Amino acid sequence: MSNRRKFLKSSLYGGLAVSTASLSSVACAPKAPLRKPVVISTWNHGQEANQAAWKVLADKGRAVDAVEQGVMVTENDPENATVGIGGFPDRDGNVTLDACIMDEFENAGSVAFLQNIKNPISVARKVMDDTPHVMLVGEGAKRFALEKGFKEENLLTPKSEAAWKKWLENQDYQPEINIENHDTIGMVALDEHGNLSGACTTSGAAWKMHGRVGDSPIIGAGLYVDNEVGAATATGLGEFVIKICGSHMIVELMRQGYSPQEACEQAVNRIVKKYPNDYKNLQVGFLALNKQGEYGAYSIHKGFNFAVKASDQDELIDAGHYNG
Template identity: 40%
Template sequence: MMSEQSIESHRTIAEESAGIAEAVISAEPATRPSYALIATWPFSLAGVGVGAEILAAGGSATDAAEAVVRLIERDPQIRSVGKGGCPNLIGEMELDAAFMDGRTFRVGAVAALQNFAHPVSVARHIMEHCKHNMLVGSGAEQYAAEHDFEQDSMYTPESIKFWQEQYAKIQGGQAQDYLFSHDTVGTLALDSRGDMVAATSTSGYAMKLPGRVGDSPLIGSGFYVDYLIGGATATGLGEDLMKGLVSYEAVSLMARGLNPQEAAVETLNRLVQRLLRARREDESIPKTEKDLPKETELAIICLDRHGNHGGAANHPGFAYAVAVDGAEPKIIEVT
């Protein structure tokens, strides 16, 4: 277990050289709450409210987490998940999602799934009924069709317009916009039985190459949960998040005694410092470009088995939604 002085020194390093922001959270409760639920980004607030109602009524963490993500997947105003998400380079909508049960260690995930309304529900079904952990592309679509999951076009007029504008920029040699590119929904739920789950869903990197898969459906990177310890889920540039196995790393740090807030900060600090070192040592990168590029936005949230939570990010503007034990769902800003 790291000392308080050691933790503070790492925070100082993060703040001064890596720009890691962290959430301000209350002290650890004396007893475990009957439930706790957190999810990335303010757009998750309504979903967290729905999930909290399920948990408050004695429902399972699995049902609550799925409800959170499904609400977001069907909201066309959320431009990075499900309906109306970000198309790939050739205009296809390839969606990724995952589910993990922290008690059974069962995992289900889909990647590059097209034309199904709720990838997270397909991922849950794989977790509960399939001998494999992940299905991709046409295999995932065949599985979803065979099990009668709802099919739907995931395009909206706004997503088509966005693709047309970005494609024109790329064809004209201009840099594309990185708006809406990294906002994965990731949720962690703890129920009254002490069960914990993680669930994620995303349309991934805007204008990505066909077949690209980020961190969100990858166990240990986009999500990880162990009901004996806690869970973590990440959002941001998957190409870099997966290099640090950040969700597994955060849960490992909680197992060693760090609280969720400390684990979130330390995990991102370690990854950012390692990425910076790699860029400094990479002779192919010009000396004037040794800092992390603008698109390297990284964030993580953590929840332990006692209902404590925390979050960290290396960029401004990140926040997460939380509901604990009957309290009104709220947004925690990571500053």
């Protein structure tokens, strides 16, 4: 019995020594050098949006201000058919906008099914800053915007109206992969102070049913920020992003130690695995940024690109993809 006790005692201390050594090696493992500030955003229009965001970041401003200013550039572009003014309408001819924003304190604001207000991201910011709520929708969101001084205007441009009338000839509703090589703009940024924020804004799927809302204004789906870990945003057919809570999933994977690239790949793989009969006919892309300034991106199909802006980088990058 005495020998058995000695064996157990030596095994226990030996195990503790190994555990302590392991913990020590983890604690002492060098971290990747912190890279800040940096801003990343979805699609080719992200380069122009990043420039506006960079003006804030370069002046040591907050990431939340940078992402708001950045995506507003895209919202204000009437030539962009998927965001803000000029966005393609629903099947009834109404342009309806969705947007959300999160700051470094995990505060969040969102608007959905907003009509006749050009900058939904700024309305979402007001919801975050000036109300106890996270999301306002429809007529209530519009009323709130008007009370805050936003102007009501017609968002259906002649170009988008002509496209809608052409669609009415056949009324075939089939979301197209990489329509015009762009979609929602999602943007996440890490500022000089080491804080993360994100924004996401869209006019949603063209010719959608009146009242349809996708992932873009939904916290945890189209966007999620945890200032301890990282931030993620999504683009593509929102129904499938919602079904897996895509952006939240990616941030939680980064919390578990996955790199931004690995986390984005895992989210895409989840869609592919869960919806094997659907994924070949739809596009979803994810973008992620961690606390160290490392980024990653991945999509179901070829064609998704993203823009990166840092002190030593300013480029458009083709994301990796699962299929084709």
